[in-house]
Amino acid sequence: MVTDVVLSATNLTKRFPTGRSGNFVNAVNGVDLCIRRGEVLGMVGESGSGKSTIGRTILRLTDPSEGQITFDGRDITNLPAKTIRPLRKDMQMVFQDPWSALNPRMKIGDLIAEPLRIHFNMSRSECADRTEILAKRVSLSIDFLNRTPSALSGGQLQRVCIARAIATNPKLIVLDEPTSSLDLSVRAGILELLQELRVETEAGFLFISHDLGTIKLISDRIAVLYLGRIVEEVPKSKLFSDPSHPYTQSLLSAHLPSDPNEKIERLPLEGEIPSPINLPTGCSFHTRCPLAINECKSKPPSPEQISAGHMASCLRIRDGKNIISREIK
Amino acid sequence: MSLLSVQELQTHFIYRDIDYQFREAKALNKVTLSLNAGEVLGIVGETGAGKSLTAQSICGLLRPPAQIVGGSVMFDGKELLSLSEDEINAIRGADIAMVVQNPRSSLDPLTQIGKQLVRVHQTHSGGTILESRQKALDMMRAVGIPDPLGRFNAWPHELSGGMAQRVLIAMALMNEPKLLIADEPTTGLDVTVQAQILDLLEDLVNQFDMACMIITHDLGIVAHYCDQVAVMFAGEIVEQGPTKRVFQTPAHPYTQQLLAATPERLQMGIRSQLGGQPPDLFNLPTGCLSQDRCPKSTKKCETPPPMIDVSSGHLARCHFAESDNKAGSKGGD
Numbered sequence: 001m002v003t004d005v006v007l008s009a010t011n012l013t014k015r016f017p018t019g020r021s022g023n024f025v026n027a028v029n030g031v032d033l034c035i036r037r038g039e040v041l042g043m044v045g046e047s048g049s050g051k052s053t054i055g056r057t058i059l060r061l062t063d064p065s066e067g068q069i070t071f072d073g074r075d076i077t078n079l080p081a082k083t084i085r086p087l088r089k090d091m092q093m094v095f096q097d098p099w100s101a102l103n104p105r106m107k108i109g110d111l112i113a114e115p116l117r118i119h120f121n122m123s124r125s126e127c128a129d130r131t132e133i134l135a136k137r138v139s140l141s142i143d144f145l146n147r148t149p150s151a152l153s154g155g156q157l158q159r160v161c162i163a164r165a166i167a168t169n170p171k172l173i174v175l176d177e178p179t180s181s182l183d184l185s186v187r188a189g190i191l192e193l194l195q196e197l198r199v200e201t202e203a204g205f206l207f208i209s210h211d212l213g214t215i216k217l218i219s220d221r222i223a224v225l226y227l228g229r230i231v232e233e234v235p236k237s238k239l240f241s242d243p244s245h246p247y248t249q250s251l252l253s254a255h256l257p258s259d260p261n262e263k264i265e266r267l268p269l270e271g272e273i274p275s276p277i278n279l280p281t282g283c284s285f286h287t288r289c290p291l292a293i294n295e296c297k298s299k300p301p302s303p304e305q306i307s308a309g310h311m312a313s314c315l316r317i318r319d320g321k322n323i324i325s326r327e328i329k
Numbered sequence: 330m331s332l333l334s335v336q337e338l339q340t341h342f343i344y345r346d347i348d349y350q351f352r353e354a355k356a357l358n359k360v361t362l363s364l365n366a367g368e369v370l371g372i373v374g375e376t377g378a379g380k381s382l383t384a385q386s387i388c389g390l391l392r393p394p395a396q397i398v399g400g401s402v403m404f405d406g407k408e409l410l411s412l413s414e415d416e417i418n419a420i421r422g423a424d425i426a427m428v429v430q431n432p433r434s435s436l437d438p439l440t441q442i443g444k445q446l447v448r449v450h451q452t453h454s455g456g457t458i459l460e461s462r463q464k465a466l467d468m469m470r471a472v473g474i475p476d477p478l479g480r481f482n483a484w485p486h487e488l489s490g491g492m493a494q495r496v497l498i499a500m501a502l503m504n505e506p507k508l509l510i511a512d513e514p515t516t517g518l519d520v521t522v523q524a525q526i527l528d529l530l531e532d533l534v535n536q537f538d539m540a541c542m543i544i545t546h547d548l549g550i551v552a553h554y555c556d557q558v559a560v561m562f563a564g565e566i567v568e569q570g571p572t573k574r575v576f577q578t579p580a581h582p583y584t585q586q587l588l589a590a591t592p593e594r595l596q597m598g599i600r601s602q603l604g605g606q607p608p609d610l611f612n613l614p615t616g617c618l619s620q621d622r623c624p625k626s627t628k629k630c631e632t633p634p635p636m637i638d639v640s641s642g643h644l645a646r647c648h649f650a651e652s653d654n655k656a657g658s659k660g661g662d
Contacts, residue, residue, distance in 0.1 A: 046519040153606075184546050185375040188590035210520065211548075213592030254524035256549030258591040260573045264553055266528065269369055269521055 006072060006172050006204035007058055007091075013066035014228075016055050018277065025324040026276045027053040029228040029284075030067070035172065035204035042219025042236075043208045044251070046273050050228035053209045055174045058093050060084055060208070072171055089119035092165035096177040098157035102149045108135075108160055109145030115167045125324060134163040138193060145146065155186030162193065167203060174206045179214060187214075194218060212255040216240065224248045227284040232312040233303075244312035248284050250323050267324045283315065290324055291316055331363040332540050333387070333508055338400035340379075340386045340564075342610075344393075354610040356382055358564045358618070359400065364557075366507065369534055369541045371555030371572065373548060373587070377607060379564040380544045384510045388425055389417045405507060423453040426501035430513040432493035436485035437487035442496050443481035449503045468499040472529055491522035498529065505537055512544045527554050548591055552576060559586050563608050563618040570643030580637070582623050617647070627647055 012031040013283050015024040028050040035041050056062050058069055060076060071091065075085060089181045092115075095101040102111055112134050113127040122130065138159040149157055158178060165173050173195070179187045195218060198205055211216050215222055222239050224232040224247065232245040243249045253267040255276055269288055274280055280287050286296040296315055303311040304318065314321040357379050364370050372380045385391055387402050389409060391454075402409040405424065409417065416528040421427075429435050437445055446465035447458065454461070462481075469477035472495040472600035485493060494514065501509055511530065515523040531554055534541045543555060551558050551572060560583065568581040579585045588594065608618050616631040617623070623630065629648050637650040 046521060057558045183376045184587070184590065191592070211521070251521060254520040256524075256547070256553050257593055258548040258552050258576075258588065259462070259593070260552040260576050262552075266524065269525075272491055272522065273519075312607075 004037040005034050005070075005298040006037055007206075008032075008070045008309070009054075009058055009067060011067040012057060012064055012069065012085040014050070014057050014062065015065045023277050027228055027280050028057065028064075029279065031230055033058075033223060033230065033233075035206055037204055038198065039172070040198055040205040040207050040219045042222040043206060043209060043225060044212060044222060045225030046210065046213050046251075048227075048273055048276060049225040050276075051210075051225055052176050053228075054225075055093070055176050055206060055208050059093060059172075059174055061093075084275075086119075088188070089115070089168040091174070092168065092170040092172070093174045093176065094158070094161050094165050094178045098154060098161050098183050099149070099181075101161055102157060104149050106148070107145065108140075108147055108149065108152070111149075111160060112145075112163045112167060115164055119168050125270075130167070134167055137166070138163045139189075153186070154182050155189060158182060158186075158190055159193065162197070163188075166197060166203075169201065170203055172204045172206070173201075174208070175209045177210070178207075180209065180211065188206075191217060195261065195322045206251065213257070224251065227273065227279060229284055229313070231285065231314070233310070234312075235309050238307070238310055242310075244306050244310070244317060244322055245314050246289050246291050246316075246322060246324055248312070283313075291321060331365045332405060333364040333542075334401075334403040335360060335362050335383075336401045336403070337361055338383070338402060339398045340382055340391065340395055341398050342394045343396060343398075343402065350605070352611060355613055356395070356564050356610055357386065360561075360564070360566055362559055362566065362569065364508070364540045367534065368557060369531070369536045369543060369555045370557045370559065371551035372544045372559050372561060373546060373551055374561035375546065375607070378561040380546075380561055381512050382511050383537065383561070384427065384542065384544055384565075388421055388427060388510065390421075394471070407571075419453070422449060423504040424506055425508045425510065426504070426506035428494075428497050428501050428508075428509065428511040428514050428517055432490060432497045433485065435497055436493060438485050441482045441484055442488070443483075446496075446500055446503055449500050453504045464503060465492050465499070468502050469496075471502070471533070472496075472499045473525070474499070490518055493524065494518060494522075494526055495529070498526070499535075502533065502537070505658065506539060508540045508542070509534075509543045510544070513546075514543065515547075515550070516545075523550075530554070548588065563613070564610065565618055565646065567619065567647070568622060568643075568645040570639070574640065574643045578639070578643075580639045580650040581647045581661055582625050582649075583619050584645075 010032050012028055014028040017028055018025055031054060043051050057064050068075060109131050109257050112131045116122045116130055118125050130144065132142060135145060140156060140159050144152060182190060195276040207218055216236060216239060219236055222234055222236060223230045226247050232248045241251060242251055250267040250269040253265050274287055282298045283296045283301050286292040299315060301315045303313045305311055314322050338357055339359060342354040342356055344352055346352045360383055372383065374380050386397055394656060397410060411605045443465055447461040448466050450461040466477045469480065472478055474492065474495050488496065517527050527550060530541065531561045545551060552605055555572050559566045562583050568575060568584045586657040608614055608621060617634045620630040634646050634648045636644050636646050639645050639650055
C-alpha cells in the first residue's frame with residue numbers, strides 16, 4: 001500500500017502578502033497529506049480554510065512558501081516550470097465554474113482534444129477518435145463536439161471539463177468543488193460519473209467541497225480543514241459516527257440531512273472563522289471552541305491517533321474531554 | 330382565512346423579438362398556494378422553475394417584460410394585484426419584507442448600516458429618529474450582531490457575508506412584518522453560518538408569529554425548517570403539502586426523482602433519473618409539463634393532469650398520483 005502513494009505533502013505552508021502593510025494571509029499552515037492510487041481524499045472546510053489553495057499548491061499552480069511536495073516518488077517542490085510541464089499530463093484539475101474554465105471560442109471537440117495534442121502529439125485523426133471515445137465516456141452527445149461552450153448547459157460543460165481531465169490518463173485529479181455551481185438536478189449525474197471514473201482510472205482523487213453530503217458519498221478518507229490546518233483526518237465510515245475534533249462535531253451538526261425525521265443535534269458554535277492574517281495562538285479553533293481550556297490558547301495541538309487512519313489535533317483528546325455535550329433539537 | 334393566498338397566478342414574459350414578432354414565455358403557470366401566520370413554507374425546484382419569480386410577483390417587484398397576466402394575490406384581506414404603486418409601496422417593507430440571496434449587493438455601499446436600518450423604519454413607521462435608532466439597535470441585537478452600538482456606524486464592506494445577511498434580516502424585521510419572504514437566504518454562506526441564520530429565522534417566526542416563505546434548492550433546509558413544502562417545475566407547483574408527508578410519500582414522479590438525487594439517498598449503481606432539459610417556456614406541451622422527462626409518462630399525460638388530493642393537505646399534479654383514501658376522493662370520477 002505504501003508504494004501506492006501518488007502524492008504526499010509535508011508541512012505544506014502558503015502565505016500571501018497583503019499589500020503595503022507587510023502582513024501575510026496565512027492560507028495554509030503546515031499541512032501533511034497523502035493521496036494513494038484509486039483513492040478519493042475528501043477535503044471539507046468553511047470558506048477561507050485553505051481548501052482551494054491546497055489543491056492548487058500540490059499541483060504547483062502556486063508555489064508553496066514552505067514544505068515539500070512529492071508526486072509519484074519525485075520531489076516537485078522546487079522544479080522549474082519547464083521541467084514540471086511534462087509532468088502535468090499526470091496531474092489534472094477540474095474547477096468549480098465550468099463556464100469560465102473553458103475557452104468560449106473553441107469548439108467542444110477541440111477543447112477535449114487540447115490536452116491530447118499538447119501532451120501526446122497525436123495526429124488529427126487519432127485525436128478525433130480519442131475525443132469521441134472520451135465524449136461517450138462522459139455521456140456527452142457526439143453532436144456537441146462541433147458546438148461552442150455557449151450551446152451547452154452547466155452540467156454538460158462540467159462533463160467536458162472532466163473529459164479534458166481524464167484525457168491524458170492522469171495519476172492525480174484534483175476536483176475543486178466540481179458540483180457546487182451546478183443545479184441539483186444535474187449534480188447527481190456528475191457525482192455518478194465521478195464514482196465510475198474513480199473505479200476505472202485508478203487515479204488518486206482530491207475532492208474539495210464544503211458540502212458534507214457530497215463528501216460523504218464520494219470520499220474514502222476525509223480531511224477536515226480549519227484555518228489552513230487539518231484538524232481531523234478520518235475514514236468515511238467514522239466521520240458521522242465518531243467525530244473527534246470539536247470543530248468536526250459542530251460542522252457535522254450544522255449539516256442538514258434531507259430526511260425530516262432525522263434529528264439534528266445542534267452544537268453551539270459562536271461567531272465566525274477568525275481572520276487568517278492574525279492567526280489565533282495555540283489551537284486555531286480555541287476562539288470558538290466550547291471546550292477550550294487555558295492550555296489551548298498557548299499550546300498548539302499535535303495530531304493524536306484515535307484508531308487506524310483516524311487522526312485528530314485536539315489537546316483535550318488525551319483526557320477524553322473532546323466531545324461537546326449535545327442538545328437535541 | 331390564511332394570511333397569504335395566491336390563486337392561479339400567471340406571470341409571463343412578453344416582448345417583441347428582433348423580427349418584431351410577439352414572444353411570450355409562460356414562466357408561471359397557475360401557481361396556487363396559501364400561507365398562515367406562524368407557518369414556514371419552503372419552495373423548492375431547479376433553476377428556472379419560477380421560485381424567485383413567484384416571490385417577486387407577490388411583492389409586485391416585476392419589471393417589464395415580465396407581467397402578471399392572471400390570477401390573484403390576497404394578502405391580509407387585500408388584493409395586492411389591484412393596488413396602485415403607492416399603495417403597494419406602503420405594504421412592501423412594512424407588512425411584507427424580503428431577504429434576498431446576495432447580501433453584499435443588496436446593501437447600499439455608500440451608507441452606514443445603521444442609517445439604512447433607520448431609513449426603513451422612518452419610511453414606514455415615522456416617529457422620531459431616536460426611536461428608529463433604538464429600534465434598529467434592538468433588531469441588530471435580535472439577529473445576533475455582536476456589539477450593535479459599535480456596528481451601527483459600520484460600512485457594508487466591513488461586514489462578512491454572514492453579518493451582512495443578518496443586517497438584511499434585521500432590515501426586513503424593522504417594521505415587524507406579517508410575511509417574510511427569504512429568497513435563498515443562505516446560499517453562499519458556510520454551513521455553520523447557515524445553521525445560525527436558519528435557527529435565527531425559526532426563532533423570529535415563533536417570536537413574532539410571522540409567516541415565512543423560504544425559497545431554496547437545498548432539500549435539507551426544507552426538511553428541517555419548513556412546515557409546508559411546494560415543489561415547482563416549469564412554473565407550476567407539481568406537489569405541495571406538509572413537509573414530512575411529502576418527504577415520506579412523494580406522490581409526483583418529479584418529487585420522487587428530486588429526493589432520490591440528494592447525496593444521502595444517491596446509491597452507487599442506480600442511475601439518477603433526474604436531468605434533461607426542462608420544457609420550452611415559449612412552447613409548453615399540452616398536458617403534463619414534465620411528460621418528456623417523466624419515466625412514467627404515457628398517452629394519458631398529453632391531457633392536463635388534475636391536482637389530486639393524496640391525503641389531507643397533500644396535493645400532487647399527476648395522473649398517476651394515488652390517493653390514500655381512494656374510495657372517498659375518487660367517488661366523483
